[in-house]
Amino acid sequence: MSLAKLKPVPEEPGDAGEAFAAFVADDASAQAANAVARQRGWDTGEVRHGDLSAALRQLGIVPPAAVTVVDLDDATATERTLSAVRDLAAATRLVTLGTHNDVELYRRVVDAGAADYLVKPVDAETLADAVARAEQQVSGTHAQAPAQRGRCIAVTGARGGAGTTTVAASLAWLIAETHARSVGLLDLDLQFGNMALSFDVEPGSGLREAVEDPERVDEIFIDRTAVSLGDHLDLLAAEESLDDVPAPGEHAVARLLATLRERYNVTLVDLPRALVAEQPDGLEQISDLVIVSDLSLVGLRDTNRLLRFLSHQPGVPQLHVVANRAGRGSKGQVAVTEFQRELETGLTRTVSFEPEVAAKAEMAGKPLPAAAAKSRAGRDLHRLMADLTAPAASRRRGLLARLLGG
Numbered sequence: 001m002s003l004a005k006l007k008p009v010p011e012e013p014g015d016a017g018e019a020f021a022a023f024v025a026d027d028a029s030a031q032a033a034n035a036v037a038r039q040r041g042w043d044t045g046e047v048r049h050g051d052l053s054a055a056l057r058q059l060g061i062v063p064p065a066a067v068t069v070v071d072l073d074d075a076t077a078t079e080r081t082l083s084a085v086r087d088l089a090a091a092t093r094l095v096t097l098g099t100h101n102d103v104e105l106y107r108r109v110v111d112a113g114a115a116d117y118l119v120k121p122v123d124a125e126t127l128a129d130a131v132a133r134a135e136q137q138v139s140g141t142h143a144q145a146p147a148q149r150g151r152c153i154a155v156t157g158a159r160g161g162a163g164t165t166t167v168a169a170s171l172a173w174l175i176a177e178t179h180a181r182s183v184g185l186l187d188l189d190l191q192f193g194n195m196a197l198s199f200d201v202e203p204g205s206g207l208r209e210a211v212e213d214p215e216r217v218d219e220i221f222i223d224r225t226a227v228s229l230g231d232h233l234d235l236l237a238a239e240e241s242l243d244d245v246p247a248p249g250e251h252a253v254a255r256l257l258a259t260l261r262e263r264y265n266v267t268l269v270d271l272p273r274a275l276v277a278e279q280p281d282g283l284e285q286i287s288d289l290v291i292v293s294d295l296s297l298v299g300l301r302d303t304n305r306l307l308r309f310l311s312h313q314p315g316v317p318q319l320h321v322v323a324n325r326a327g328r329g330s331k332g333q334v335a336v337t338e339f340q341r342e343l344e345t346g347l348t349r350t351v352s353f354e355p356e357v358a359a360k361a362e363m364a365g366k367p368l369p370a371a372a373a374k375s376r377a378g379r380d381l382h383r384l385m386a387d388l389t390a391p392a393a394s395r396r397r398g399l400l401a402r403l404l405g406g
């Protein structure tokens, strides 16, 4: 066990976050945030258009700012909102804004660790005062002093063979390489998982015991089980025999993910769809769920079935649908436009069908974008990674555009 492995996440060596960052949803709030930044000599470039989900997207990807202003906009005190506030407040001193003048909401947001909740519209003076008060908050004395947690992106397949493992491996490798953040990659298909194979390494041992007996999951377990795949990337995987089916313990997925999020800036999971249904409380640990499908009718049907199932769960992550193996040469496909039309949510990205490139990557024991960065599929996967890690929607219009320096 190396000393570097004992270092708590999310900080990487030499990382220093900005003094200040803001994610604001309207012109007046942007104006106030910019004024505060200018007054204090902070970078106004850190004032962005966005809201809670934009702020969450940055969690683990860039070092957290010392103070962050986040616009909850018209969010109410749902478990999803509060858990996002909890995650952010564990990483930064947090000032929230919102449209609801509601004492109960105020109380719950502050209980979740925010230094303040201000009702919009806010002027520069009010915001400057709140930021100054937040700075006084001694780190570690936030409401419940929650452990600092990174972000978790899970990838699941609408059907087998759609390319779930390819997408998960690619995203993990790209985030580790591009953002130089520590990434923990977890393959939860304990019997048929091929994540270790796709990186040409032997899986470690211990994952099965951890999944069957989640009480045993702690940092020491991660040290014993993780296999290093490079400076910033670790793998947790297994290759259990087929005649002895592992039986995941209660809350195993949630427990594992919570521990990994304390250790890594970003946790990437190859999540079998059966586990999504069997352990829905695991969803609460996941910030983004990527559903991978091919462009078949069965893929379309099962993507919609998964989306419907997820819409009934509490604490649903941000959902993204990726159509893999898209393009000529792949048989039995429906057209992308048709797939999109029938889908019960938007389509995030398509990834080109490139069997030679996929085979080359497999032979080389590398994730696809590492083996063929310039291929169409490699670029598509890079774009998907950028979608998932971009700071905020670049919706720059009118006054906001000028205020944000556009």
Ligand SMILES: Nc1ncnc2c1ncn2[C@@H]1O[C@H](COP(=O)(O)OP(=O)(O)O)[C@@H](O)[C@H]1O
Pocket: 157, 159, 160, 161, 162, 163, 164, 165, 166, 167, 194, 324, 325, 326, 351, 352, 353, 354, 355, 356, 358, 359, 362, 377
């Ligand atoms: N975009 C693609 N174009 C061509 N082949 C692909 C593509 N994505 C994945 N593959 C190949 O399809 C097979 C199944 O992929 P895999 O990621 O293991 O799927 P899953 O995890 O969904 O079962 C692998 O041989 C992989 O190399």
Ligand SMILES: [Mg+2]
Pocket: 164, 165, 166, 189, 193, 194, 270
């Ligand atoms: Mg797989």
